[in-house]
Every structure is written in C-alpha cells, then in structure tokens.
Amino acid sequence: MTSAGLRRAVTLGRLCWRAGPVITVSQLVVTVAAGLLPAAVVWATKLLVDALAAEGGPHEVLGPVAALVGLGLAAGVLPHVTGYLRAESDRRLDLLLQDRLYTRVNGFQGLSRFEDPAFLDELRMATQATGGAMGPITSGLFDLGRNVITLAGLLGSLAVLSPLMAGLVAVAALPTLAARMSLEKRRAKMIAGQSEAARRQIFYSSLLTDVEAAKEVRLFGLGDFLRSRVIGELTSMQRAERRLDGREALTQSALATLSALVSGIGLAWAAYSALSGRLTLGDVTVFAASVAGTQAALIATVENAANASHALILFHHHERVMALADDLTPPRAPAALPPLGRGIELRDVWFRYDDDHPWVLRGVNLTIPHGASVALVGLNGAGKSTLIKLLCRFYDPSRGAILWDGVDLRDVPPAELRARMGVLFQDYMSYDLTAAENIGVGELAALADRTRIETAAELAGADQIVRSLPHGYDTTLSRIFFGPEDEAGVVLSGGQWQRLALARALVRENRDLLILDEPSSGLDAEAEYEVHRRLREHREGRTSLLVSHRLGAVRDADLIVVLGDGKIVEQGTHDHLIATRGRYARLFETQASGYRVEA
Numbered sequence: 001m002t003s004a005g006l007r008r009a010v011t012l013g014r015l016c017w018r019a020g021p022v023i024t025v026s027q028l029v030v031t032v033a034a035g036l037l038p039a040a041v042v043w044a045t046k047l048l049v050d051a052l053a054a055e056g057g058p059h060e061v062l063g064p065v066a067a068l069v070g071l072g073l074a075a076g077v078l079p080h081v082t083g084y085l086r087a088e089s090d091r092r093l094d095l096l097l098q099d100r101l102y103t104r105v106n107g108f109q110g111l112s113r114f115e116d117p118a119f120l121d122e123l124r125m126a127t128q129a130t131g132g133a134m135g136p137i138t139s140g141l142f143d144l145g146r147n148v149i150t151l152a153g154l155l156g157s158l159a160v161l162s163p164l165m166a167g168l169v170a171v172a173a174l175p176t177l178a179a180r181m182s183l184e185k186r187r188a189k190m191i192a193g194q195s196e197a198a199r200r201q202i203f204y205s206s207l208l209t210d211v212e213a214a215k216e217v218r219l220f221g222l223g224d225f226l227r228s229r230v231i232g233e234l235t236s237m238q239r240a241e242r243r244l245d246g247r248e249a250l251t252q253s254a255l256a257t258l259s260a261l262v263s264g265i266g267l268a269w270a271a272y273s274a275l276s277g278r279l280t281l282g283d284v285t286v287f288a289a290s291v292a293g294t295q296a297a298l299i300a301t302v303e304n305a306a307n308a309s310h311a312l313i314l315f316h317h318h319e320r321v322m323a324l325a326d327d328l329t330p331p332r333a334p335a336a337l338p339p340l341g342r343g344i345e346l347r348d349v350w351f352r353y354d355d356d357h358p359w360v361l362r363g364v365n366l367t368i369p370h371g372a373s374v375a376l377v378g379l380n381g382a383g384k385s386t387l388i389k390l391l392c393r394f395y396d397p398s399r400g401a402i403l404w405d406g407v408d409l410r411d412v413p414p415a416e417l418r419a420r421m422g423v424l425f426q427d428y429m430s431y432d433l434t435a436a437e438n439i440g441v442g443e444l445a446a447l448a449d450r451t452r453i454e455t456a457a458e459l460a461g462a463d464q465i466v467r468s469l470p471h472g473y474d475t476t477l478s479r480i481f482f483g484p485e486d487e488a489g490v491v492l493s494g495g496q497w498q499r500l501a502l503a504r505a506l507v508r509e510n511r512d513l514l515i516l517d518e519p520s521s522g523l524d525a526e527a528e529y530e531v532h533r534r535l536r537e538h539r540e541g542r543t544s545l546l547v548s549h550r551l552g553a554v555r556d557a558d559l560i561v562v563l564g565d566g567k568i569v570e571q572g573t574h575d576h577l578i579a580t581r582g583r584y585a586r587l588f589e590t591q592a593s594g595y596r597v598e599a
C-alpha cells in the first residue's frame with residue numbers, strides 16, 4: 001500500500017472510530033482473536049497428536065482436547081459476532097459518510113461545480129463510496145488485519161520447525177502480492193478511464209426508462225437508437241474488463257503453480273524428516289497445516305489488500321470531494337445584508353460561464369430601484385436568465401460587481417441573500433409531493449400553514465385547480481409515489497404546474513426582491529391575463545424583476561430594460577421606448593401585428 005493509501009486507511013479508521021468507538025474496539029478484539037485462531041488450532045492439534053503418539057494417559061490428552069473444544073466453539077461463534085459487528089459498523093459509517101458528503105455538496109452554494117463534468121465524475125465515484133460499497137472498505141481492512149495476524153501466527157509456527165521453509169513460503173508469496181497489486185492499479189486506471197463512457201451509458205439508459213422522455217422516444221422512434229448506444233458503451237467497457245480479467249487469470253494461475261510446487265517440496269521434506277526421526281508426528285501435522293494455512297491466508301491477504309485498495313480508491317474520491325474549496329469567492333469584507341432601502345446596482349458586470357466560453361454579459365450597468373417593478377426583455381440567449389442567476393449569486397461576475405444598497409453581493413453569505421428573495425425560475429421544479437407541499441417548500445416555515453399556502457395559490461391562480469383535485473391540497477402530484485389511501489398520484493398539465501411554481505415563489509411573503517422569469521409562458525390567454533393582473537397588484541410598491549417575451553405583460557412596468565448581445569441596449573418606460581422607435585418598439589410591433597392579422 002502506498003503512503004497515500006495508508007493515510008486514507010488511517011482517515012477511514014478515524015471515521016470508523018467517530019461512527020462508533022465501542023463497535024470499532026469490539027471489531028478489533030474479534031479480529032485479533034479470529035486471526036490467532038488457526039495457529040492456536042494447529043498447536044493444540046500438535047499437542048494432542050504428540051500426546052497420543054507418546055501413548056500418554058487421559059491427563060495428558062485432556063488439556064489439548066479441552067483447548068480444541070474451546071477453539072472449535074470460538075471458531076463457530078466468532079464469524080457471527082464478526083458479521084453482526086461488521087453490519088452495524090457499516091451502517092454507522094454509511095450514515096456518517098453520507099452525512100459528510102451531502103453536507104459538503106450542499107455547501108457548494110453556486111452552480112458551477114454542478115456544471116463541471118470532472119466534478120460530476122468525482123461525485124459519482126464518491127457516492128459509490130457510501131451505501132453497499134462501504135462493506136468492502138471496512139471489512140476489507142479488518143479482514144486484512146485478521147489474515148495478517150493469522151499469517152504471522154502460522155509463519156511463526158512454521159519457522160519454529162523450519163526457518164528455511166517459512167522463508168520459502170513467504171518469498172513464494174511475494175510475486176503473488178506484487179502481481180495482484182499491479183493488477184489492482186490497472187483496474188483502478190481502467191475504471192477511471194471508463195468514467196465518461198459510464199456516464200454516457202447511464203444517460204442513455206435513463207432516457208430509455210424516464211417517463212419524461214418516453215413521449216419523444218416513442219414518437220421519434222429513438223428506442224433502438226438509444227438501446228444500441230447503451231449496448232455500444234457497455235460493450236466497449238466490457239472489452240477493457242475482459243482484457244484485464246484474462247491477464248489476471250493467466251498471472252494468478254502461474255503464481256498458484258509456484259505455490260503448489262513450494263508446498264509439495266516442503267511436505268516431502270517433512271515426511272522424510274519424520275521417517276528419520278528428526279520431526280515428531282505432531283510436528284508434521286503442524287507443518288502440513290501451517291503450509292496449507294499460510295498459503296490460504298496469503299491468498300486471502302492479497303485478496304483483502306486488493307479489495308481494500310479498490311475500496312480505498314473509492315474513498316479517495318469521497319475525500320477529494322470533501323477537500324474541495326467553496327465554489328464562490330470568499331468575502332473580502334464580510335458584511336450583513338441590510339433590508340433593501342435604495343436598490344440593487346449592477347456595475348459594469350461582465351460574465352462568462354467558463355474561461356473557454358464566450359462572454360454572455362459585457363459590461364452591464366443597471367439599477368433596480370427599491371420599490372420599482374423592472375421588466376427585462378430581449379431575444380433568446382440575450383442573457384436574461386444569466387443575469388437572474390447572478391442576482392441570486394449562483395455565480396459571481398467575472399468582472400464588475402452587483403451591489404445591494406451598496407454592499408457587494410460577494411461579501412454576504414449566499415443563504416442570507418437568497419432568504420430575501422422570492423424567485424420563479426424559467427426551468428422550475430415539479431416535486432413529486434402533495435400540492436400543498438409543492439407550494440410550501442418555497443418557505444419551509446410555512447409548510448404547515450395552510451392559510452398562507454392557499455393565499456399564495458390564489459394569487460398564482462392555482463387555488464381552484466388544487467381544490468378540484470381528489471384530495472385537494474393533500475393530493476399527491478406524482479406518478480412515482482402513491483397518494484393517501486394508496487391511490488396513484490395525480491399529474492398536472494404544464495400550465496397547472498407553472499401556477500403551482502408561481503405560488504411557491506409567492507408563498508415567500510414580504511421579501512425584498514421578487515424575480516419572475518417567464519411566469520406565464522405555459523398559461524392560456526385567460527389565465528395569463530388574470531395572473532398578470534394579480535401580479536401587477538402584488539408587485540405594486542415592491543421591488544421586482546420580471547422577464548417575459550410577452551411584451552403585453554411588461555408594458556406597465558416602471559422600467560423596461562432591453563438586453564441585446566450581453567449589453568443593455570435600451571431602457572425606459574413603455575411609452576418612452578415606443579416613442580424612441582428602437583428595438584423594443586420593433587419587437588412590440590411584431591407581436592402586436594401578429595394579433596392584428598389574426599383578428
């Protein structure tokens with residue numbers, strides 16, 4: 001094991017201790033006892049055989065027999081005790097590791113990590129180091145410890161009879177150990193090399209089983225195409241595995257032949273030594289059992305070391321995720337976030353998602369005054385949603401700053417900032433929860449406050465829809481989970497989901513800033529009119545930012561901002577922008593003419 005591997009094993013040991021000190025100590029005691037058992041049995045057997053060969057009386061035989069009975073009892077019970085301790089220790093360690101991992105993942109307050117394929121790979125491997133994979137990690141290390149003790153006991157016994165033979169058996173094992181370790185390294189490298197293919201395979205197979213994708217997959221006849229991609233990725237991964245398995249089988253067979261040869265030579269030597277009177281019958285028993293036991297323990301040790309090292313590689317990914325720095329810039333001058341009194345200012349904000357990506361925002365200067373309703377319009381890809389994500393501090397500007405009453409957003413904890421906002425994203429979530437919970441998760445403190453949830457639903461035009469569901473607000477909105485009384489859940493239409501998402505944003509009452517990104521894109525004309533009428537009243541006197549392609553919905557805003565090519569190209573009231581006959585006026589005229597033609 002390399003020094004890094006050893007360090008990881010020590011860290012894991014510390015975590016086991018934290019997860020359950022009593023269980024860990026018990027496991028250590030049982031491991032040592034189980035490890036010493038084979039050598040103890042060999043020596044008790046030797047004493048018995050020698051007593052029998054010397055034709056001793058019941059007195060001489062009683063001791064070894066009693067010892068063998070006790071050892072037999074221990075051999076019967078210890079595996080079950082070990083099994084229980086192991087399962088309990090795995091459960092506790094699993095809890096601890098999952099808790100650590102998801103606390104760290106939640107600690108990444110921005111979005112950039114989740115858009116980084118290298119991080120996603122690391123995270124996928126790290127999540128494998130929890131759950132079922134924890135068994136081999138801990139039990140592999142304890143088994144390794146037990147087998148090393150067994151090995152030391154048996155090799156020691158052998159050395160008493162023939163140091164040369166003990167040395168020979170030990171030396172014969174070295175190539176096996178080296179070969180196994182090198183194979184394990186290759187396997188780890190192969191798995192790392194396959195991670196992209198594995199991710200693609202998971203992606204294709206999830207499309208084949210995903211209810212959301214089922215419509216398009218069937219309509220476009222994508223089933224065979226996706227199936228052949230899954231099989232293609234699997235085949236290429238299996239090809240690499242097959243090559244390695246073949247190499248492993250060949251190496252192991254050659255090494256097993258070497259071990260058999262060594263033990264054959266040893267046995268012949270012991271038999272001739274007994275014939276010439278240099279060894280007793282008991283000695284030969286010790287010798288034969290020790291050689292066989294040593295080789296078995298050696299193979300098991302190598303196997304355990306390989307399993308433990310494989311498991312430690314997974315644990316390594318866990319540790320790497322844990323060691324990652326926060327994704328957002330740490331505050332230079334930590335500040336408290338004041339209640340919004342003046343407004344939010346974007347000062348020469350430049351932004352791109354990555355150094356290799358093009359600029360999305362190029363020097364945006366904008367003020368959202370306190371109490372004003374601001375509308376953001378622009379063509380697809382103009383950067384509207386990106387600007388919203390910066391306001392929520394999912395990313396920091398690449399250059400420039402966003403100031404909240406003069407305080408740089410980089411200087412305040414993101415959670416504090418987000419607690420001051422109600423936001424409806426363009427790509428909102430639909431939770432497989434009840435209707436009430438779908439709204440209430442917008443404000444966890446209001447999850448049990450039905451009046452508040454109903455008020456938000458009413459404002460979003462969702463109240464009537466929810467009331468007409470089989471169990472009203474308690475109806476489970478899911479095709480995956482069952483609702484009350486084991487009924488299959490109900491699924492809403494796109495526009496109905498959107499109203500619930502809007503209610504979720506609005507349940508956060510009295511926030512400093514309300515952001516709505518396309519709140520009515522999926523609503524029918526009547527609902528859209530009604531929702532915007534209510535929102536207009538609701539936004540009155542509150543600071544809000546509305547993004548919409550439906551220009552009729554933004555004409556009443558105090559300030560309309562037109563974004564184009566990552567810059568603000570125009571801003572003003574509806575009347576002002578129409579009078580200037582610029583980009584907004586053209587967009588508005590295009591939309592209006594469409595309606596006029598239809599009319």
Ligand SMILES: Nc1ncnc2c1ncn2[C@@H]1O[C@H](COP(=O)(O)OP(=O)(O)OP(=O)(O)O)[C@@H](O)[C@H]1O
Nearest residue numbers: 115353357360378379380381382383384385386387
């Ligand atoms: N996570 C991301 N990583 C890299 N590029 C992104 C990401 N999200 C958006 N972009 C790019 O940023 C640009 C602006 O996208 P954005 O979603 O902000 O536009 P938008 O104005 O909201 O468009 P729409 O009207 O279509 O919603 C686009 O060119 C898009 O490809």
